[in-house]
Amino acid sequence: MLEIKDLHVKFHNRDREAVAGISLTIADGEIMGLVGESGSGKTVTAMSIAGLLPRKQCQLSGDILLDGQDLLHARRSELRKLHGKKIGVVFQDPMSSMDPLMRVGKQVGEVLRIHARDKDDAAQKAMVLQALADVELPEPEVIYHKYPHELSGGQQQRAMIASAIVIRPSLLLLDEPTTALDVTIQAQILELLKKLNRETGISMLFISHNLNVVRKLCSRVAVMQRGELVEEGGTDTVFFHPRHPYTQHLIASIPTRSGKELR
Amino acid sequence: MRKRINGYLLAGLFLTAALLLMTLVGAFHTPYSPTAMSGADKFLPPSLAHLFGTDNFGRDIFSRVLKGTGTTLTIALATVLIGAVVGTCVGAVTGYFGGLADDILMRLNDALTAFPSILLALLIIGLVGPGKYNVVLALGIVFIPSFARVTRTAFAALRDVNYITSARLMGAGSARILLVHALPNTLRTLLPALTIGFNNAVLAEASMSFLGIGVTPPDASLGYMLSEAQGMFTAAPWYAVCTGSVIALLVFGVGLIGEGMQALDREVD
Amino acid sequence: MKYALKRVGMLLVTMLLVSFLTFLAFQLVSGDPVRTMLGTEATEAQIAALRSELGLDRPFFVRYFDWLCGFFTGNLGTSFSYRQPVWDLISSKLEITLLLSLISFILITVTSIPLGVLSYQWVGGPMDWVRTAFNQLCMAVPPFFTGILISWFFGIALRVFTPGDFPGLHTNPAGALRYLFFAAVCLSIPRAAMTVRMMRSTVISEMNKAYVRTAISRGNDRRTVLMAHVLKNSLVSVVTFLGQTMAELVGGSVVVEQVFGIPGLGRLLVTSISHRDYPVVQTLVVILAFWVVLAGTLADLVNQYIDPRLRLGGAV
Numbered sequence: 001m002l003e004i005k006d007l008h009v010k011f012h013n014r015d016r017e018a019v020a021g022i023s024l025t026i027a028d029g030e031i032m033g034l035v036g037e038s039g040s041g042k043t044v045t046a047m048s049i050a051g052l053l054p055r056k057q058c059q060l061s062g063d064i065l066l067d068g069q070d071l072l073h074a075r076r077s078e079l080r081k082l083h084g085k086k087i088g089v090v091f092q093d094p095m096s097s098m099d100p101l102m103r104v105g106k107q108v109g110e111v112l113r114i115h116a117r118d119k120d121d122a123a124q125k126a127m128v129l130q131a132l133a134d135v136e137l138p139e140p141e142v143i144y145h146k147y148p149h150e151l152s153g154g155q156q157q158r159a160m161i162a163s164a165i166v167i168r169p170s171l172l173l174l175d176e177p178t179t180a181l182d183v184t185i186q187a188q189i190l191e192l193l194k195k196l197n198r199e200t201g202i203s204m205l206f207i208s209h210n211l212n213v214v215r216k217l218c219s220r221v222a223v224m225q226r227g228e229l230v231e232e233g234g235t236d237t238v239f240f241h242p243r244h245p246y247t248q249h250l251i252a253s254i255p256t257r258s259g260k261e262l263r
Numbered sequence: 264m265r266k267r268i269n270g271y272l273l274a275g276l277f278l279t280a281a282l283l284l285m286t287l288v289g290a291f292h293t294p295y296s297p298t299a300m301s302g303a304d305k306f307l308p309p310s311l312a313h314l315f316g317t318d319n320f321g322r323d324i325f326s327r328v329l330k331g332t333g334t335t336l337t338i339a340l341a342t343v344l345i346g347a348v349v350g351t352c353v354g355a356v357t358g359y360f361g362g363l364a365d366d367i368l369m370r371l372n373d374a375l376t377a378f379p380s381i382l383l384a385l386l387i388i389g390l391v392g393p394g395k396y397n398v399v400l401a402l403g404i405v406f407i408p409s410f411a412r413v414t415r416t417a418f419a420a421l422r423d424v425n426y427i428t429s430a431r432l433m434g435a436g437s438a439r440i441l442l443v444h445a446l447p448n449t450l451r452t453l454l455p456a457l458t459i460g461f462n463n464a465v466l467a468e469a470s471m472s473f474l475g476i477g478v479t480p481p482d483a484s485l486g487y488m489l490s491e492a493q494g495m496f497t498a499a500p501w502y503a504v505c506t507g508s509v510i511a512l513l514v515f516g517v518g519l520i521g522e523g524m525q526a527l528d529r530e531v532d
Numbered sequence: 533m534k535y536a537l538k539r540v541g542m543l544l545v546t547m548l549l550v551s552f553l554t555f556l557a558f559q560l561v562s563g564d565p566v567r568t569m570l571g572t573e574a575t576e577a578q579i580a581a582l583r584s585e586l587g588l589d590r591p592f593f594v595r596y597f598d599w600l601c602g603f604f605t606g607n608l609g610t611s612f613s614y615r616q617p618v619w620d621l622i623s624s625k626l627e628i629t630l631l632l633s634l635i636s637f638i639l640i641t642v643t644s645i646p647l648g649v650l651s652y653q654w655v656g657g658p659m660d661w662v663r664t665a666f667n668q669l670c671m672a673v674p675p676f677f678t679g680i681l682i683s684w685f686f687g688i689a690l691r692v693f694t695p696g697d698f699p700g701l702h703t704n705p706a707g708a709l710r711y712l713f714f715a716a717v718c719l720s721i722p723r724a725a726m727t728v729r730m731m732r733s734t735v736i737s738e739m740n741k742a743y744v745r746t747a748i749s750r751g752n753d754r755r756t757v758l759m760a761h762v763l764k765n766s767l768v769s770v771v772t773f774l775g776q777t778m779a780e781l782v783g784g785s786v787v788v789e790q791v792f793g794i795p796g797l798g799r800l801l802v803t804s805i806s807h808r809d810y811p812v813v814q815t816l817v818v819i820l821a822f823w824v825v826l827a828g829t830l831a832d833l834v835n836q837y838i839d840p841r842l843r844l845g846g847a848v
Binding site: 270271274377378379380381382385386388389393462466469470473474475476486489490492493496497500503504507510511512513514515518519522 | 664665671677688783787790798802806813821824825828
């Protein structure tokens, strides 16, 4: 369903390409992991799928197709419709990713007010409450009227996931969604994502520098280094038979059985 | 690569330097005596002989503006000097050491900054009486809190920075740390504050002299001249226009310098 | 509601403190006003008589308490130089000055917030430097200079109002308002320019925050993000700044009143300061301080309404 063909991204103020010719496919209902250290280009890849790169400051080439629709070269206003509706994004730090002055329910429902204008307020609210329940937030009706700072970190990230799935997009982009959370909450969020994938069949691109997390969640994994895709395959294959030296190096430096994060 | 200069800075420096140069020359030589009256030359419009025209006594306005700018500049510089030196000391010491003295001084500071500065200056003038030196004193006191605030923030932020800690570990005394290490680093916030302070001083002095409780004759001051000029606006509009424009240009130039410095600062971040 | 009450309580305590300190300060510096008023040739009997007439022979705290009550009863003592009750001198002038400040405040608020947003749209554009320079110029031209120009142009040339002839506020309110409007414009220009500049840099820094990216990922364009999210988030610092503006305006109006010949507090303040008319000055100081503290409190309350995070603690 998502097809990236020979994607190049170069920022005008950098000499090196941030993404240097990546090709990647995500099948329907698949959870794909994208791994690499910071600066490897994984977030830039995700941002170019979501249309969040500042177009004036960079040069893009290649193709990104979502269900056959072009995500890179169409007019901005066309893309905007597509982006909000077909792709949900969850970011790393839920606290700063939410508007501190807007009630949670209103933020979760924002995407509906933009892309589901045919539905009336009551229908939109029902969808928001359903999404809040889907991400297993207790008492959706109460959460609906709260401000972000009144929620815990885990609850905030659940609300962010709710806002990304409320319109039932076909792809969910997760940019290090558990990095800012502590380990127990991290495990809960991973379980939730698995459940959502199982129940709704939504495809996900999960970006992380943490191989352990990727291994728990993803069916396939791609490894990036300095803007290039160095290895790609089924999670188990990559983990037990890594071909590229960089992948081998990454796997060798996973701290075993300690629950420590990999940097 | 750090840029050293930009358009704002260049334009501001140019404008300010030109005005400074004129004032400096004016301190030693003016085309006419600023006090020489001439009944025959009353209300002459600007011409080559009298660049800014003449006033109701036939005095050359250009010469008077040069003298007046001199007074205004001197007062503003002296004021900013008092405010900056005392304020920086207070802010540096309280910011660096913190504690109860810091709390009390900053509370006092808040109260003083909340009060309109021109009113505060008027009150001090009320206590000590008008005149050139008293204006400097009053405005100097009024500007202490704002400088104290700027430096305090900078110094408090520096308190725990690594290189200060390492200087302390190497046995450097507090005074040495403050002077050698911390002060140069606060300059980037202090310099724009200086330009704003200078402009506030120019405008405050001009306002007070305009009200007649700042610089009083025989000292020439742009503010006092404007209050004179208002009375004869229909007869000699050039008087008010030239005098007012000089104040505006002075403040404008220094404002551009401040803008330029902040723009450079933003590029570094 | 609880925090609002707490904030108002703080306001009252602050005002009590300010009034006490002001009273104390003026007692300390005033020396003996009776001797100043009567000159060096007065007899002891004359001095004692005037002293009891002015109520200066009573103990310090009694006089302070009396004076404090005066703010509610209108009995604030007698002016030394006008020999008139202070309240009679002040009340009508206070009205005019507050009205002038209020009109300027409204002008500043309604112009600077839209202009601040508009000037954000220019950021990085080829004309941005023109905006910056114009902004600096507006801050550089002193209000009394614009005042001279405006009162000549609209007053003498166009005859929209008659400079120096302020219509009574109660006899001719429309005329008085028109008169005050032109003064308010002069008073507003530099401060509005400052607000625009401040608003613009706040919007710039808010636009770089993470929640903006989230909003764009939902399919908003930058304009909608600005209106739906960023504007409200920027308002907190703008409101704080406007609170300070409200205080500064009263100071600025002193000068502008002089230019336009408006019979407000300005003239009275200047003359009573230069004549050392302490009963008038100390009352004016307390009234102005009250205005300053009130402006700060209002700004805080508005901010607590805007930003729910500020409602939690008491400390802002």
